[in-house]
Every structure is written in C-alpha cells, then in structure tokens.
Amino acid sequence: MSILQIPKRGFSAGEFEGRVERARKIMHKHKFDALVVSAPPNVRYFTGFDSQFWESPTRPWFVVVGLEGDPVAVIPEIGAPEMALTWMKDIRTWPAPVPEDDGISLLKSTIESFPKKYGRVGAEMGREMSLRMPVSDLLRLRDSLSSEIADGSPCIWEIRMVKTAAEIEHINHICQIASDAYEALPAQISAGETEREIARKLRIDIARRGADATPFMPAISGPGGVAQIVCGPHDRAIQEGDILFIDTGSTFDGYFCDFDRNYAVGKISDDARRVHDALWLATEAGIAAAVPGATTDDVFRAMSKIIEEAGAIGNNVGRLGHGLGLQLTEPPSHRLGDGTVILENMVLTIEPGMEYAPGKMIVHEENIAITNDGPRLLTKRAPREMPVIN
Structure with missing residues (x-):
C-alpha cells in the first residue's frame, strides 16, 4: 500500500470566509441580496457542517448568506451543538419537527434582517439543484417575503464550480x-x-x-x-x-x-x-x-x-x-x-x-x-x- 499524505480534515475559518467573500461578488453579479441553501452539499460548502442525520427527511435545514454580515444557520435544535463546532457564529434554532411551521417563520425573519439592495433572494430551484424542504413551505415563504424568491442555481454553481x-x-x-x-x-x-x-x-x-x-x-x-x-x-x-x-x-x-x-x-x-x-x-x-x-x-x-x-x-x-x-x-x-x-x-x-x-x-x-x-x-x-x- 502506498503512503499518502493525508490532508487535514475540515477547513479553517479563513477558508470559509474566503468562500463567502467570493460568493458575495458573484451574488452582486446575479443581483441577489441573499442566498438560501438547504441541500447538504450547499450547507456543507458554506459552513463545514455535516451529519449522518441528513438521511432523515423529517427536518429541514437552512443557511442564509447575505451581501453583508455573518452567514446565518437556521436549523433544528438537535443540530445546534455540532453546528457550534464549525466557524458559524450566528445559529438560530427551532424545536423541529413542527410541521405547521418548520422553521419557515424563523427563516423569513432571518432573510428580512439582511439589508436590501436588489430585492431578490436566490434559492436552489434550478439545474442540478434540489430543495431539502417541502415545496409547500417554499411557496409559503415566497408569499410572505417582501423580496422576490428567484432561481439561485446559476449563481450557486458559479460559486462552487471553481474550487479552492x-x-x-x-x-x-x-x-x-x-x-x-x-x-x-x-x-x-x-x-x-x-x-x-x-x-x-x-x-x-x-x-x-x-x-x-x-x-x-x-x-x-x-x-x-x-x-x-x-x-x-x-x-x-x-x-x-x-x-x-x-x-x-x-x-x-x-x-x-x-x-x-x-x-x-x-x-x-x-x-x-x-x-x-x-x-x-x-x-x-x-x-x-x-x-x-x-x-x-x-x-x-x-x-x-x-x-x-x-x-x-x-x-x-x-x-x-x-x-x-x-x-x-x-x-x-x-x-x-x-x-x-x-x-x-x-x-x-x-x-x-x-x-x-x-x-x-x-x-x-x-x-x-x-x-x-x-x-x-x-x-x-x-x-x-x-x-x-x-
């Protein structure tokens, strides 16, 4: 067996800060005030968070990346201890599962807290992307937000296609x-x-x-x-x-x-x-x-x-x-x-x-x-x- 030099697991806070900074430049290009991601690869890309619990479809998980301020994790309480081990500083939770409002009101207030420049929020709605939330919840969120929810997939892929x-x-x-x-x-x-x-x-x-x-x-x-x-x-x-x-x-x-x-x-x-x-x-x-x-x-x-x-x-x-x-x-x-x-x-x-x-x-x-x-x-x-x- 050949001996391989093993890269350090995980990434530094500086790595994630660099990803977010680059993401913001691309978000400006696509005219988004924020991106909302819920699929495991996108959550992991911006936070470093991972869990075998992704195999359970019961609870949705969200990360909001704005043009300003720290990214925000909007997640079930059960995931807070592990998310706290990542570089993320702003972690907001609810006692999921709550089917009648599974984080949607908390997600709405989080999105609304970010400054508005373009009046648009990007979500995983397009090419080779999937939402890890009920479509009915996305529609509820769309109808309640003061900003437009648009397809953020081209923006997200432009961010992720070029690797660090x-x-x-x-x-x-x-x-x-x-x-x-x-x-x-x-x-x-x-x-x-x-x-x-x-x-x-x-x-x-x-x-x-x-x-x-x-x-x-x-x-x-x-x-x-x-x-x-x-x-x-x-x-x-x-x-x-x-x-x-x-x-x-x-x-x-x-x-x-x-x-x-x-x-x-x-x-x-x-x-x-x-x-x-x-x-x-x-x-x-x-x-x-x-x-x-x-x-x-x-x-x-x-x-x-x-x-x-x-x-x-x-x-x-x-x-x-x-x-x-x-x-x-x-x-x-x-x-x-x-x-x-x-x-x-x-x-x-x-x-x-x-x-x-x-x-x-x-x-x-x-x-x-x-x-x-x-x-x-x-x-x-x-x-x-x-x-x-x-």
Missing part, C-alpha cells in the same frame, strides 16, 4: 486512494467471482486505505463490453472473454472522486483491445483540451473526433465528462451546447465512451484539476493496455 486549493487537495487525496485500490484489484480477484463479490472487495480496500464512504460503485461485466455503466453490481460471475467495468464515487471529508477502470478477464478480443486503445487516446485528447479559456464544447469535440474515427455506433451516457466536488456529478457537462468556459481551479472528469457493437460499450474516465500551467491529473492514469484478471 484546499478543496482540490481533498479531491486529489480520494483520487489517489481509489487509484491505488484499482491497481491492486486484479491480484485480489479471479474468474468465477461475481460482480457483487468483487465490488465488496474493492469497497473494503478503498475504506481500508482511508476513504470515508463509497456511495457509488457500479460493477458490470459482459463479453467484450458492457451494455450500461450506472447499475449493478449483480450476481453475475465474470468469465473468460468478459470486460469488467467498475466505477467509483468514493469520498474523503465530503469530497468525491469519480472515475472508472476496465479489466479483461483472460483474453481480450481484438475489437475490445482496439476500442480500449482509442478511448485511451480520446482521454489524452480530452485532458489536453481542458485548459483555461477553452469551453466544454471544445473538450467534447477533442474526444468525439477520436471516438467517431474509431467506429462508434453510439454512447448512451449523453456526455463525455462533467464537474466534480462535493457531489459525484456537478456542472458543467462536456457536451455540445453546454458552452461553459473552463477556468483555473475547476475540477473535471474526462469521460469518453463508445458503443462499438450492440450492447458492447467501453468507457474511460479520469479526474483533473485545471491550472494555468496545464491540466493536473488527480487520478493515477489508467494503463494503455487493459489489465488482465486470470
């Missing part, structure tokens, strides 16, 4: 953990084992190496390729001629890696070998294209050209990579029409895939950080030749 140095090091650490586990996997498994057994071994190894959780691990096998890459594992036993695909979204201190690896079971077919090599080259092209000032469309085209020349008949994934951070997938998407300009300190996945025969697909994926000196590979690059399981 500390965030990138967290992502790099979990990428290294998973990379080492992937490299060790072929020696731990053999033909005849099931997808489920193999995924269990990999989960255990990733945890043993220091990951906090592995919420996402599809493991799929099939002769010469796989039909899909998001479901499984199943109880199918891998056998000679199969390709075993495994993807992992594992976490360290809340931050995800998201990348896959492919393994040949015994002998690999000539077609699968050719496609695997084409995808390896497409990954190289995608990484090289991901530079500040380029767009996600440019990254897509760089990969798509190689995939098409290799004889792709389809790709049911719908895109060739995406953003990464506190969530397994984040904006932007590498697809035609996305048009996001790539900026320094974004973290992206490069994910070319192709179906080369009906029901036979191969996908590659790596994670990179964008720097002014060129893309920084956060994962350990997949070998050009597919590793073999005997």
Whole structure:
C-alpha cells in the first residue's frame, strides 16, 4: 500500500470566509441580496457542517448568506451543538419537527434582517439543484417575503464550480486512494467471482486505505463490453472473454472522486483491445483540451473526433465528462451546447465512451484539476493496455 499524505480534515475559518467573500461578488453579479441553501452539499460548502442525520427527511435545514454580515444557520435544535463546532457564529434554532411551521417563520425573519439592495433572494430551484424542504413551505415563504424568491442555481454553481486549493487537495487525496485500490484489484480477484463479490472487495480496500464512504460503485461485466455503466453490481460471475467495468464515487471529508477502470478477464478480443486503445487516446485528447479559456464544447469535440474515427455506433451516457466536488456529478457537462468556459481551479472528469457493437460499450474516465500551467491529473492514469484478471 502506498503512503499518502493525508490532508487535514475540515477547513479553517479563513477558508470559509474566503468562500463567502467570493460568493458575495458573484451574488452582486446575479443581483441577489441573499442566498438560501438547504441541500447538504450547499450547507456543507458554506459552513463545514455535516451529519449522518441528513438521511432523515423529517427536518429541514437552512443557511442564509447575505451581501453583508455573518452567514446565518437556521436549523433544528438537535443540530445546534455540532453546528457550534464549525466557524458559524450566528445559529438560530427551532424545536423541529413542527410541521405547521418548520422553521419557515424563523427563516423569513432571518432573510428580512439582511439589508436590501436588489430585492431578490436566490434559492436552489434550478439545474442540478434540489430543495431539502417541502415545496409547500417554499411557496409559503415566497408569499410572505417582501423580496422576490428567484432561481439561485446559476449563481450557486458559479460559486462552487471553481474550487479552492484546499478543496482540490481533498479531491486529489480520494483520487489517489481509489487509484491505488484499482491497481491492486486484479491480484485480489479471479474468474468465477461475481460482480457483487468483487465490488465488496474493492469497497473494503478503498475504506481500508482511508476513504470515508463509497456511495457509488457500479460493477458490470459482459463479453467484450458492457451494455450500461450506472447499475449493478449483480450476481453475475465474470468469465473468460468478459470486460469488467467498475466505477467509483468514493469520498474523503465530503469530497468525491469519480472515475472508472476496465479489466479483461483472460483474453481480450481484438475489437475490445482496439476500442480500449482509442478511448485511451480520446482521454489524452480530452485532458489536453481542458485548459483555461477553452469551453466544454471544445473538450467534447477533442474526444468525439477520436471516438467517431474509431467506429462508434453510439454512447448512451449523453456526455463525455462533467464537474466534480462535493457531489459525484456537478456542472458543467462536456457536451455540445453546454458552452461553459473552463477556468483555473475547476475540477473535471474526462469521460469518453463508445458503443462499438450492440450492447458492447467501453468507457474511460479520469479526474483533473485545471491550472494555468496545464491540466493536473488527480487520478493515477489508467494503463494503455487493459489489465488482465486470470
């Protein structure tokens, strides 16, 4: 097992102050007096608060970030002791659950306490966002506020898409953990084992190496390729001629890696070998294209050209990579029409895939950080030749 330098868990008050200061500049651009967030990744981004209690949907939780003053946590009393351990100074609570008024009046008074410049409040109402509160409560809040509640998602994603140095090091650490586990996997498994057994071994190894959780691990096998890459594992036993695909979204201190690896079971077919090599080259092209000032469309085209020349008949994934951070997938998407300009300190996945025969697909994926000196590979690059399981 390689020895990794473990980043310090959590972040300094200065880190969060910097996030809020940057958020305010972007809020001015979008003309918001405040942002109200309720989803766990957004609450964690601004406060550092985390809890396994997110699994309970009974109580809503809110954080309000204004153009001035300290951010305010508006949360159930049960979470106050832990929130007090974060950098947050202003914590307002109610004895949740109170379905007839589950924090809404307290949230309203908190929002109204912030100075008004634009008369607009942003909420998680759009692209790749979700509210962790009943929609009926949002409508009640909207009807009672003196300010307009508008879609804050473009503003929130503009804030979160560019990572801090500390965030990138967290992502790099979990990428290294998973990379080492992937490299060790072929020696731990053999033909005849099931997808489920193999995924269990990999989960255990990733945890043993220091990951906090592995919420996402599809493991799929099939002769010469796989039909899909998001479901499984199943109880199918891998056998000679199969390709075993495994993807992992594992976490360290809340931050995800998201990348896959492919393994040949015994002998690999000539077609699968050719496609695997084409995808390896497409990954190289995608990484090289991901530079500040380029767009996600440019990254897509760089990969798509190689995939098409290799004889792709389809790709049911719908895109060739995406953003990464506190969530397994984040904006932007590498697809035609996305048009996001790539900026320094974004973290992206490069994910070319192709179906080369009906029901036979191969996908590659790596994670990179964008720097002014060129893309920084956060994962350990997949070998050009597919590793073999005997």
